[in-house]
Amino acid sequence: MYNQPMLREDALKDKTIVVTGGGTGLGRAMGLYFLQLGANLVITSRKAEVLEQSAKEMEAATGGKVLPVPCDVRNYEEVDHMLSETLKNFGRADVLLNNAAGNFISPTERLSANAFSSIIDIVLKGSANCALAFGKHWIKEKQAASILNIVTTYAFTGSAYVVPSACAKGGVLAMTRSLAAEWGKYGIRSNAIAPGPFPTKGAWERLLPGDLAEKFDFKNRVPLKRVGDHQELANLAAFLVSDFAGYINGEVITIDGGEWLQGAGQFNGLEAVPDEMWDMLEQMTRSAKGS
Ligand code: HXC
Ligand code: NAP
Numbered sequence: 001m002y003n004q005p006m007l008r009e010d011a012l013k014d015k016t017i018v019v020t021g022g023g024t025g026l027g028r029a030m031g032l033y034f035l036q037l038g039a040n041l042v043i044t045s046r047k048a049e050v051l052e053q054s055a056k057e058m059e060a061a062t063g064g065k066v067l068p069v070p071c072d073v074r075n076y077e078e079v080d081h082m083l084s085e086t087l088k089n090f091g092r093a094d095v096l097l098n099n100a101a102g103n104f105i106s107p108t109e110r111l112s113a114n115a116f117s118s119i120i121d122i123v124l125k126g127s128a129n130c131a132l133a134f135g136k137h138w139i140k141e142k143q144a145a146s147i148l149n150i151v152t153t154y155a156f157t158g159s160a161y162v163v164p165s166a167c168a169k170g171g172v173l174a175m176t177r178s179l180a181a182e183w184g185k186y187g188i189r190s191n192a193i194a195p196g197p198f199p200t201k202g203a204w205e206r207l208l209p210g211d212l213a214e215k216f217d218f219k220n221r222v223p224l225k226r227v228g229d230h231q232e233l234a235n236l237a238a239f240l241v242s243d244f245a246g247y248i249n250g251e252v253i254t255i256d257g258g259e260w261l262q263g264a265g266q267f268n269g270l271e272a273v274p275d276e277m278w279d280m281l282e283q284m285t286r287s288a289k290g291s
Pocket of ligand 2: 020021022023024025026027044045046047050071072073074098099100101102122126150151152153194195196197198199200201202203
């Protein structure tokens with residue numbers, strides 16, 4: 001069931017949704033589902049050719065309207081231009097989905113200052129630039145709207161070897177909650193999704209290069225013993241940006257099959273104990289009563 005569409009067909013009818021990083025990976029998967037639910041879509045990232053090709057394919061697959069707008073989210077002027085193009089083509093913007101990101105694995109001491117900043121600039125500054133431009137517009141127009149930010153579970157816990165990304169995603173989570181409190185009065189909802197592993201080319205090439213994908217198979221870290229299906233993320237995102245989620249504001253929803261908690265509980269590793277050993281272990285723990 002989890003790979004099936006969930007919402008009713010008109011759930012996003014007449015909404016214009018802007019997805020940053022919307023030409024590839026998870027952004028594209030969420031965008032495709034928004035189109036199926038009746039939304040107009042704007043996809044934006046740095047690579048014009050990728051956007052144009054994706055827009056064509058997405059329109060052909062759904063019959064919906066997709067506007068590709070090249071925009072580097074690190075640059076506020078480009079973000080402002082992307083908003084103007086959205087308004088020019090669709091007359092309105094209802095949802096901002098901050099999904100664009102940059103990331104790669106590295107021991108932190110190997111990073112240059114510029115390497116650290118480039119991740120912070122894409123993820124934190126890029127999301128802030130988009131929230132600012134769209135928020136100013138919505139407040140001026142007195143329009144209710146919604147922001148959805150894609151973070152990750154290490155936004156709560158931190159993570160070794162992806163420190164700039166962890167810092168940036170932690171910042172985006174703080175922005176999500178802060179704006180929920182501050183802009184709620186304007187009817188602007190602000191929420192986040194923290195996905196666990198959902199294989200994409202962009203993430204896997206940078207996070208699990210070469211044979212790391214086999215050696216460090218994410219499935220083994222997840223209690224449900226599988227990675228995420230793109231449609232189940234799309235289902236959650238579509239619900240959160242729809243009016244059905246109209247009272248959800250300031251929330252972060254984890255969708256990771258229990259992965260981060262599996263890493264957190266001190267005794268979760270006891271999963272490795274074979275069934276036949278539990279009789280002996282029980283005897284030993286029971287006998288400790290008298291000591
Ligand atoms: C060390 C590196 C490096 C590496 C780049 N740099 N790659 N340093 N190890 N592997 C350094 C460069 O030398 C440079 O520093 C600085 O970082 C900027 O690099 P550029 O290539 O000039 O930057 P740019 O062209 O802007 O590309 C940004 C990028 C790239 C992040 C490096 O990978 C990119 O475009 N990524 C976009 C897509 C992406 O990352 N998708 C994955 C998201 S996955 P110097 O000092 O030399 O100038 C994700 C998942 C989270 O977030 C959770 C999963 C479970
Ligand atoms: P992806 O396909 O590499 O997506 C990243 C997108 O961001 C690309 O379309 C890229 O396009 C765009 N982008 C990068 N820098 C940009 C910039 N400066 N300005 C505008 N756009 C930019 O990887 P993904 O796996 O789908 O990731 C999507 C989101 O999910 C990210 O926020 C990621 O952190 C999050 N996430 C993914 C996973 C996972 O398992 N896949 C897990 C947790 C969280 P251009 O190169 O054309 O700019």
